[in-house]
Amino acid sequence: MITVLLAEDMHLVRGAVVALLAREPDITVVAEVSAGDAVLPAALACRPDVAVLDVDLPALDGIAAAAELRAGIPGCRVLMLTALGRPTVLRKAMAAGVDGFLVKDAPPAELADAIRAVANGRRVLDPALAAAALRLRDNPLSEREIEVLRQAADGAEIDEIAARLYLSKGTVRNYLGMIVTKLDARNRLDAVRIAAEQDWL
Known part of the structure; x- marks a missing residue:
């Protein structure tokens, strides 16, 4: 019997998953x-x-x-569920030691099969999502550069960004120049587009 802990904050979804898994003869939910x-x-x-x-x-x-679970109970396998299959989220999940990654709109039978697969030591990944994750560039921007670019993406001008982030206008200009260079962008708007497409913002 495969024992399962289910973590889901939406009560209706959690109840549906528990009911679904209760129909499987070899899977039992032991905690919610x-x-x-x-x-x-x-x-x-x-x-x-x-x-x-x-x-x-x-x-x-x-x-x-x-x-946390990986550190506390290394033998427990982890299957991640998500409503939005984004390549950047998959990358972060894999870095955290997740064994499987499944989008919530997958057919119900796939969940039970995925649980069995990870319980048996196999990885479960959506092929299209995995391919998209492999195509992602590594983020070359620092946390501060991302903060500055987020402000620019919201339409803030240099003086507004400087005031919001407690920086001088010259420092903000320098950050924006470095961002454009690092992303090989044509200008600030192009840098925002590139970063948004890569899900860095």
């Missing part, structure tokens, strides 16, 4: 939680074979909860 910070304590109490975690959990997101 609705927040990311409850994942590790629940897992320590019931020692599940597989943790099925939603990416967007309150208190602690699913990826951070997966990393």
